[in-house]
Amino acid sequence: MAQVRSKVLGIDLGTTNSCTAIIELGEPKVITNSEGKRLIPSVVGFSKKNELLVGDLAKRQIISNPENSVQSIKRYMGKPDYRVPLNKEHYTPHGISAMILQKLKADAEKYLGDAVGKAVITVPAYFNDSQRFATKKAGEMAGLDVLRVINEPTAAALAYGLRDGVEDQKILVYDLGGGTFDVSILKIKHGVFEVLATCGDTELGGDDFDQKIVDYLLSEFKEAEGTDLSENVEALQRIKEAAERCKIDMSSLTTANVDLPYISENKRLDMEISREQFEAMTEDLVNKTISIMEKSLKDAGLSPQDIDEVILVGGSTRIPAVAKRVEDFMGKTPLRNINPDEVVAMGAAVQAGILGNEYLKSSGNQQVDGGNLVLLDVTSLTLGFETVGDTTAFIIPRNTTIPTRNSKVFTTHYDNQEVVRGKILQGEEQEASKNVALGTIILENIPPSLKGVPRIEVTFDIDANGIINATARDLATGNMRSVTIERPAGLND
């Protein structure tokens, strides 16, 4: 019989909120934290007495202590030089994320009454290699062995796919969270979750909707009162919070009010925003998500009618205009009975169950072991190689199922060239310098010959963990260089 409970956590490390789940009796269960909540705000801070605060406590003090609080740190993950000044120290983004993970781990241990040391952590599907690496690093810093970093929309699909009656379906997951947007299209058949296409924007989420309201309030206030509040840290923080509340209110009301007394000296910011106004302000953001959705359908070679179910994930899909636009575009009502805040963590727990070959309850309520399920995910970004004239030679196209491998043959571009070198690139740009460079391959000792004669084969290999291995080989001599992607020093702190 199955183990009653798994030993591996599934963690959704979100921009705004984080959530943890674990497999219990074959099903993913969300863990309730020490404050009795199922989600914790992804906020870290230090109290005026220098105590570390994570979650609700940190969120509560943002306004009174903005200099010593950080939120939406996920937006900076993988940026090697970004540091957060906090409590007279400078933290890396993954260092901050590690504090959130530590809290999640401690809460889980309290709930389970047992130590846990392993986790599957989710990331936006559109995260690049260094953002994924930073996430893994954060887990390690929090004392977690990160078995796998998986894509958020894929995780949502895993959790959905275990439901009764889900067989031979094509689904589209639309995930609009606090900071990021992803779309993934999957086929679920024979227990295989095959990602057909994925697309997204790592800088598009609820925060941007809030910002539209903030901009509006700031300009209205300036016009009415002649005071520019955009440099006033405390006022700005209050406006931001009020803007988010106003946005959330408008998901159920047709007008919402922002009332902030004493925002600046004796002035009061008191304004009303209608849902119509809000929809007009944010139309471009919604349009952007729709065109990304269109692109992913095109990549999958499907049209909206081919999709059996549309799944909405992320708090921002509660915005009526968002849900409506998705519904109109897809010609289908999205599934309503899925908790958009928890499904990602639940899916991460399912992947943990698959990796650990644990018993999982799947459709028809029968107990199956994880061996009857497998997730075939894809690379969300094209891998290429830098060539002459700042051009990219694409080697592994986006949406290729991993593990995978592909090679291309290159040559020299002047006579008697002895050394060839090029960067390993991630991204869709034809111009090499616009893509993210992951490392450089250098192959030397090429025997002298006319340009265009040597044949240098460059091979990229991606394993199930998404780890890239690159090799360059001179086909004439067999000389070879292999490069494992190393990370910028800034990510190793």
Next chain:
Amino acid sequence: MTDILKQKMRSLKGGKAVDYYQLLDIPRVANPEDIEYRYHELAKKYHPDRSKSPDAHEKFIKIKEAYETLKNPPKKKVYDACLPPEEKAVEASSEPEDFEGFSSEPEDFEGFSSDSDAPSPDSSISPGPDQPVSGPKGAFKSTGISYVSFKSDRESYPSGPASFSKDTGETGKPERSKYVLSEKSLNRHDRSKEVSYGSGQNGSGQNCSGQNGSGQNSADWSYVKVKYEGIDEDIDDDAGKKSGFSAGFALRKAFRYTVVLICIFLVLTIVSPDLVGAKASGLGAVTETFDKVVLLAKSLV
């Protein structure tokens, strides 16, 4: 289309075609449903998430390659056209290169040797224990037809021990010798000494600034792990190299490339040109593809 061309050329050059039907254990008349079902079964068995075997990675890549060809009607058509008649394929399947056995075959790596046999490009690179590249030798035979020049320069390769340092973090693993090449010092080197060369294909010579720009970009990447490996076949003595180009060898090569060329023409007649054009990334047009293939064949024959 380059994918399939590559596959074809690879198998033909190797003198043994990988029979995807054999690999998936399905008859050649299998319908798309059967092919998919079989792929799903094998994926659940061999995907590295499911199989703890060290060669799961290789096995899955093979299965996936087979499936991706057979599920795509135009690719399948081309593949089927190039596939040897069934009885020959049965013969091929009895060879150890069939996926069930390839990964543990020692001869897969026969061409490789410890890099101590290879001429060291720089005295500061000391040879270390060699590790064969994972995967069948066949995988490294793939010859794409995209033919793009490297961005390179004579001067930028750093010499002198200062540029290299041993990655102490990794040397604990005996099976893999890795050396850390300091990218920062390399970049400095670039800026001072880099000479740029005009490329034939891109017309005007690009200047240093572009390279410097990207150099700065990569300055963040402080360390790049580099593993150096050599191969004995053609390097260990010059005589061996010359004998490698004996008449018989050249003839055999010529024959292979003729076969390759024929296959490509076959492909282009079967598949509509726009499909070829669209997929041949790195190359503009079909005609260019031809140029390159001819060039490639010429350079070897």
